[in-house]
Amino acid sequence: MPDELQHLPLIHRILERERHTPGALLPILHAVQKGIGYVPDNAVPEIAHALNLSLAEVRGVISFYHDFRTTPPARHTLRLCQAESCRSRGAEALAAQVREQLGVDDHGTTADGSLSLRPVYCLGACACSPALELDGQVHARLTPERLRELVDGCFTEVTA
Numbered sequence: 001m002p003d004e005l006q007h008l009p010l011i012h013r014i015l016e017r018e019r020h021t022p023g024a025l026l027p028i029l030h031a032v033q034k035g036i037g038y039v040p041d042n043a044v045p046e047i048a049h050a051l052n053l054s055l056a057e058v059r060g061v062i063s064f065y066h067d068f069r070t071t072p073p074a075r076h077t078l079r080l081c082q083a084e085s086c087r088s089r090g091a092e093a094l095a096a097q098v099r100e101q102l103g104v105d106d107h108g109t110t111a112d113g114s115l116s117l118r119p120v121y122c123l124g125a126c127a128c129s130p131a132l133e134l135d136g137q138v139h140a141r142l143t144p145e146r147l148r149e150l151v152d153g154c155f156t157e158v159t160a
């Protein structure tokens, strides 16, 4: 069964359960992403039909919220803090460094699917800024060298 078709039964169960909920679109999109890991393109017409919306309306909401992914999640997610305390301690330069190292922009994913880059606005580690979160673990007092090591580590396991 092609990948995109294997998700249809789950999408239909979610639509059956949520379609009559007021403001159903966001809960449906969250449920689809939670169940599948992202919102596949073939979910869009199913959702639009169930909620009597246009394809453009559904796609507009998906693209408006950066939390919704339209491709499978990367193996690693790096969330680099871009809030005030971290910015005052070099986070902008670190962000530029990691974008260049990965060849992707914020919210992008490397072509091999290893790593997604996400900006975040405070990780609660301001006293030890600049900080990032890699796969749920916070790393603080970042230096350019430490950032490069952390990013390199996401790729070395693939070739090891």
Ligand code: FES
Binding pocket: 081, 082, 083, 084, 085, 086, 087, 121, 122, 123, 124, 125, 126, 129, 130, 131
């Ligand atoms: S501003 Fe970056 S951790 Fe709070």
